[in-house]
Amino acid sequence: MFLFLESQDVVALDRVIALVRDEEGTAIHTDDGIVLRSAFRPETLRRRCFPKRTSEVSRMEGEFLTHD
Numbered sequence: 901m902f903l904f905l906e907s908q909d910v911v912a913l914d915r916v917i918a919l920v921r922d923e924e925g926t927a928i929h930t931d932d933g934i935v936l937r938s939a940f941r942p943e944t945l946r947r948r949c950f951p952k953r954t955s956e957v958s959r960m961e962g963e964f965l966t967h968d
Contacts, residue, residue: 903928903949905938919945 901913911928918929919942926945928936938945 901949903945905936905945906940909936911936913949 903911903913903916905911905928911930915930915932916928917931918927920927920929921942925937925939926942928938928945930936940948
């Protein structure tokens with residue numbers, strides 16, 4: 901699976917170790933030490949990666965809940 905960024909960049913999800921939200925957007929840390937930047941929030945990146953899972957809500961701790 902891949903993470904599609906707004907700048908035409910694509911990152912393989914198996915390389916992503918952390919998404920960190922800060923005042924400038926989201927920092928995407930990869931397993932080889934590269935840090936990519938995105939203006940998208942982590943929740944938006946998740947929706948772009950998993951568009952069929954629109955019924956799930958991201959919690960602050962990173963867990964996902966499904967609405968019944």
